[in-house]
Amino acid sequence: MTSSLDADVDLAGTVPAAIMVTDLEGKVLAANDELRRWFGATEVVEPRAFLDRLAPSSRIYYESVITPSLCLGGEVPDANLDMELEAGLRHTLWAARCLGDDTACWAGLDITGRVLQQRQAATTERRLARLQRLSSGLLLARSAPAIGDALLAELVDGVKADRGFMALALASGELEVVARHELGGDATSVGPVVGDPVVGAAVEMQTAVFRTVELDGGSGDRSEWEQVAAIPLVGDGILGIIGLRLGRSAEYSREEQQLLIAAADITSASLARTMLHERLETVARRDASLSAVLHAMEAETSVRARAQRLADLLVPDHGELVVVDLDEVSPELAGLRHLDRSKEDDIRRLHRHLIGRGTGRRTPRPGNVADRPVDHRVPTPEGLSAAGVDAQAVDAIMNLGLRSVARVPLVARNRRIGQLTLASASAERDSSGLEEFHRRLADGAALSLDNARLYEHEQSIAQQLQAVLLPEHLPGDARYALAHFYEAATDVGRVGGDWYDAFTLGEDRLALTVGDVVGGGVTAARTMGRLRTAILAFAQDGRGVDATLASLDRFAAGIADAFAASVLYAEVDLVSMTIEYGCAGHLPPVLVAPGAAPVLLDGGRNVLLGLLQGREPSVATSGLPAGSSVVMYTDGLIERPGTTITASIDDLVRLLADERDLARRPHLLAQRFASAQWSDDTCILCFTRSPASPT
Amino acid sequence: MERHSAVVRGPDSGVPLVFVHGFGCDKSMWEPVASEFPDHRVVLVDLVGFGDSDPDAFDARKYARLEGHADDMIELITSLELESPVFIGHSVASMIGVLVAKAEPQLLGGLVLVGPSPLYIDTGDYRGGFSRETIDGLLNSVDDDFAAWSNAIAPMIVANPDRPEFAERLADSFCRSDPQAARLLARVTFLSDNRADLAHVKVPTLIVQCRQDVIAPEEVGAYVHQQIAHSELVHLAASGHCPHLTAPQETASAIRRFLA
Numbered sequence: 001m002t003s004s005l006d007a008d009v010d011l012a013g014t015v016p017a018a019i020m021v022t023d024l025e026g027k028v029l030a031a032n033d034e035l036r037r038w039f040g041a042t043e044v045v046e047p048r049a050f051l052d053r054l055a056p057s058s059r060i061y062y063e064s065v066i067t068p069s070l071c072l073g074g075e076v077p078d079a080n081l082d083m084e085l086e087a088g089l090r091h092t093l094w095a096a097r098c099l100g101d102d103t104a105c106w107a108g109l110d111i112t113g114r115v116l117q118q119r120q121a122a123t124t125e126r127r128l129a130r131l132q133r134l135s136s137g138l139l140l141a142r143s144a145p146a147i148g149d150a151l152l153a154e155l156v157d158g159v160k161a162d163r164g165f166m167a168l169a170l171a172s173g174e175l176e177v178v179a180r181h182e183l184g185g186d187a188t189s190v191g192p193v194v195g196d197p198v199v200g201a202a203v204e205m206q207t208a209v210f211r212t213v214e215l216d217g218g219s220g221d222r223s224e225w226e227q228v229a230a231i232p233l234v235g236d237g238i239l240g241i242i243g244l245r246l247g248r249s250a251e252y253s254r255e256e257q258q259l260l261i262a263a264a265d266i267t268s269a270s271l272a273r274t275m276l277h278e279r280l281e282t283v284a285r286r287d288a289s290l291s292a293v294l295h296a297m298e299a300e301t302s303v304r305a306r307a308q309r310l311a312d313l314l315v316p317d318h319g320e321l322v323v324v325d326l327d328e329v330s331p332e333l334a335g336l337r338h339l340d341r342s343k344e345d346d347i348r349r350l351h352r353h354l355i356g357r358g359t360g361r362r363t364p365r366p367g368n369v370a371d372r373p374v375d376h377r378v379p380t381p382e383g384l385s386a387a388g389v390d391a392q393a394v395d396a397i398m399n400l401g402l403r404s405v406a407r408v409p410l411v412a413r414n415r416r417i418g419q420l421t422l423a424s425a426s427a428e429r430d431s432s433g434l435e436e437f438h439r440r441l442a443d444g445a446a447l448s449l450d451n452a453r454l455y456e457h458e459q460s461i462a463q464q465l466q467a468v469l470l471p472e473h474l475p476g477d478a479r480y481a482l483a484h485f486y487e488a489a490t491d492v493g494r495v496g497g498d499w500y501d502a503f504t505l506g507e508d509r510l511a512l513t514v515g516d517v518v519g520g521g522v523t524a525a526r527t528m529g530r531l532r533t534a535i536l537a538f539a540q541d542g543r544g545v546d547a548t549l550a551s552l553d554r555f556a557a558g559i560a561d562a563f564a565a566s567v568l569y570a571e572v573d574l575v576s577m578t579i580e581y582g583c584a585g586h587l588p589p590v591l592v593a594p595g596a597a598p599v600l601l602d603g604g605r606n607v608l609l610g611l612l613q614g615r616e617p618s619v620a621t622s623g624l625p626a627g628s629s630v631v632m633y634t635d636g637l638i639e640r641p642g643t644t645i646t647a648s649i650d651d652l653v654r655l656l657a658d659e660r661d662l663a664r665r666p667h668l669l670a671q672r673f674a675s676a677q678w679s680d681d682t683c684i685l686c687f688t689r690s691p692a693s694p695t
Numbered sequence: 696m697e698r699h700s701a702v703v704r705g706p707d708s709g710v711p712l713v714f715v716h717g718f719g720c721d722k723s724m725w726e727p728v729a730s731e732f733p734d735h736r737v738v739l740v741d742l743v744g745f746g747d748s749d750p751d752a753f754d755a756r757k758y759a760r761l762e763g764h765a766d767d768m769i770e771l772i773t774s775l776e777l778e779s780p781v782f783i784g785h786s787v788a789s790m791i792g793v794l795v796a797k798a799e800p801q802l803l804g805g806l807v808l809v810g811p812s813p814l815y816i817d818t819g820d821y822r823g824g825f826s827r828e829t830i831d832g833l834l835n836s837v838d839d840d841f842a843a844w845s846n847a848i849a850p851m852i853v854a855n856p857d858r859p860e861f862a863e864r865l866a867d868s869f870c871r872s873d874p875q876a877a878r879l880l881a882r883v884t885f886l887s888d889n890r891a892d893l894a895h896v897k898v899p900t901l902i903v904q905c906r907q908d909v910i911a912p913e914e915v916g917a918y919v920h921q922q923i924a925h926s927e928l929v930h931l932a933a934s935g936h937c938p939h940l941t942a943p944q945e946t947a948s949a950i951r952r953f954l955a
Binding site for chain 2: 048051057065
């Protein structure tokens with residue numbers, strides 16, 4: 001049964017393990033062939049061969065752990081020792097037992113392969129743990145800087161780098177550092193700078209670059225050098241870059257390089273997710289902002305005020321500087337706002353260079369509306385100089401620190417009306433959708449501005465028309481005087497149809513009229529003009545007040561816009577000094593005579609124009625004592641909030657009783673009596689008989 | 696006392712001997728030598744963090760400096776009311792002894808430094824025996840690759856039929872270290888620079904130097920001898936860093952001659 005073991009086998013010589021006998025100090029007394037091979041010794045092994053081959057840390061380990069174990073415990077069950085052998089640095093595993101005569105017998109195995117494998121496994125495990133921690137850290141990070149911080153905290157420690165940064169690519173192609181990390185806390189330098197060629201190479205090749213750089217003053221023997229790593233963050237194009245610097249003349253191991261690249265991949269995905277999230281938020285924010293801006297613009301009615309409001313609303317959310325150029329409002333800027341208002345005057349001066357294409361009034365470019373480029377560009381000194389901007393202006397522009405400028409044409413009703421310029425000192429990281437937003441903003445703003453322009457235009461036509469249709473001057477002679485007051489409604493949305501007129505019918509007869517057409521705007525102005533002309537025509541024949549009013553009623557009945565207008569028509573006999581008058585739905589005039597209380601001339605009441613339907617209009621007559629006045633007016637004078645018309649007329653009569661002078665001075669009367677703001681046209685015509693005129 | 700699981704034995708008559716272990720083991724390290732002095736009052740101690748010392752006494756801040764251990768020894772010697780004892784320290788404990796002698800010049804009757812080194816790193820003209828990189832590598836390997844060290848630092852049960860007397864006594868205390876304390880002591884041991892402390896030693900001092908000690912080479916022993924005024928340098932025939940283990944009798948003889 002013991003046949004095989006009885007065989008003449010030299011166990012010590014053939015077993016693939018090193019076997020030796022040492023004294024308790026570790027001196028080799030005997031060694032087998034395998035150990036001799038380890039030591040590269042042919043025959044005799046030097047007594048100190050074993051100790052001398054131990055790596056320094058293993059020597060210390062030997063003296064502080066193995067010697068006590070051997071001397072006190074009598075055995076060493078398991079000792080890992082690093083040894084410098086013929087094959088290089090080897091990891092060896094030893095077991096030893098004392099033989100009782102102050103010697104020990106040892107057996108050792110070369111376990112280099114297993115150790116490396118274990119270390120590899122441990123490294124992989126550590127790497128996975130690190131990546132796992134990084135992943136969960138990134139899940140919590142909601143912004144790019146937070147992602148950068150999470151990444152660098154894990155990475156700088158993970159690869160024992162001295163410092164690192166994460167930079168993101170801006171729309172302009174520049175890199176902006178969003179996070180930095182440094183061991184030891186001195187964050188003044190960020191390691192590889194953004195402009196480092198290594199970083200440039202990594203961005204260009206879209207691949208991780210590891211490079212060893214000599215430090216300044218290095219002696220060339222690589223005693224002073226650093227390894228720089230630049231790992232691009234790649235998603236839909238280059239998202240950014242991670243830069244790390246490893247000092248202490250160390251190099252990134254392959255494992256560390258793999259860790260860096262894997263971490264960059266995770267970060268890229270996280271970054272892309274965050275950017276998508278930010279993009280959606282941006283779209284929502286822009287939508288809300290767009291409608292808020294357009295709505296707020298409506299508060300202004302004039303083009304210029306609306307343009308300025310637009311600029312005010314867009315700063316600072318959409319840029320530090322916003323300029324609204326309108327082609328028809330030059331050379332002054334329609335709207336301009338800078339975050340720092342003290343800079344606005346400078347900007348106005350620079351405007352020609354910064355935004356304008358020339359001086360003076362610009363001619364709107366006809367057509368070519370389909371071609372509406374949104375011009376996003378960053379002003380550079382070179383570009384500005386090349387565009388003919390003088391050096392002083394270039395400096396001033398650069399001093400504004402603007403990094404992105406968007407110029408968007410304002411196009412409304414298929415016509416270019418101007419240009420919107422939004423300039424920002426911060427560069428956009430993600431410009432996607434920005435152009436579209438600017439276009440929508442410009443379109444909405446342009447329509448709003450154009451509406452204001454059209455409205456202003458219409459108001460202006462109506463006011464001009466009204467002015468043209470009112471008498472340029474009133475008649476007058478020694479026997480009487482006429483004075484008038486006319487104020488168009490301040491609410492430009494309601495240009496009214498009030499009018500007044502006075503003309504002579506022969507030498508001794510004077511026609512007076514005050515009227516009010518329903519509605520406003522150009523239509524009302526035109527209607528008023530027609531009625532005034534008609535009165536002039538009907539009265540010329542000298543047919544009297546009743547016939548003139550009857551003709552006017554028939555005339556008005558046939559004109560839709562004149563229907564239900566009110567009118568006071570009167571004729572003064574300058575010889576008998578009597579007034580004959582008729583009111584078609586109009587307010588009664590007030591007679592203010594010396595020595596008597598003011599009275600309402602409330603005879604001659606008729607329905608509104610166009611409603612007589614063939615009936616004879618009623619007229620009334622009153623004497624006009626010397627020095628007396630007749631005050632004729634429209635409802636703009638009388639209408640006051642919270643008061644009935646009747647009460648208001650009574651108030652007017654009372655005022656004229658107290659201050660008779662007002663009957664001759666319509667401006668003063670209007671000032672004293674009318675409400676603060678004329679919400680309607682207000683028209684007053686005062687006839688005054690001269691005190692000295694013969695009867 | 697209890698903090699250091701101190702063993703006090705022997706008669707009152709002879710000079711008291713306080714044996715203090717170095718890095719990586721505990722008081723059992725000194726047993727082979729201590730047993731050669733049955734005619735002396737012998738004190739064997741475990742530094743805090745090692746052997747049977749009180750685990751609750753460990754304070755990483757206190758023991759981040761060798762002075763922390765030196766203060767412990769002063770307290771112990773004082774509380775035991777030992778009269779002019781001789782402090783016998785191995786390796787790093789020899790520097791603890793130097794610090795004790797410096798702090799309390801009247802406390803000790805003498806110092807025995809076995810394998811002392813005030814600084815392990817080569818610095819300027821001084822040759823400590825190790826480069827900074829080697830020490831960094833060593834400390835890294837203790838930190839990073841602790842498994843290799845801890846399998847030895849962890850308690851080993853002695854089962855040596857030829858030396859049954861140890862087997863029984865050391866069964867539960869042999870070379871036991873708190874890994875955290877071991878790591879800290881390794882750092883303190885290999886990074887401390889105690890060269891300036893040597894000149895403060897005024898008591899008679901014996902420096903025990905082995906041949907071929909890779910941890911405390913001969914020129915370091917010579918340096919220590921040169922720095923301590925009343926010192927005597929003895930070269931043993933033993934080699935290595937642990938003569939008290941590998942050559943206990945020779946070590947004991949040297950100490951005995953010094954005591955005489």
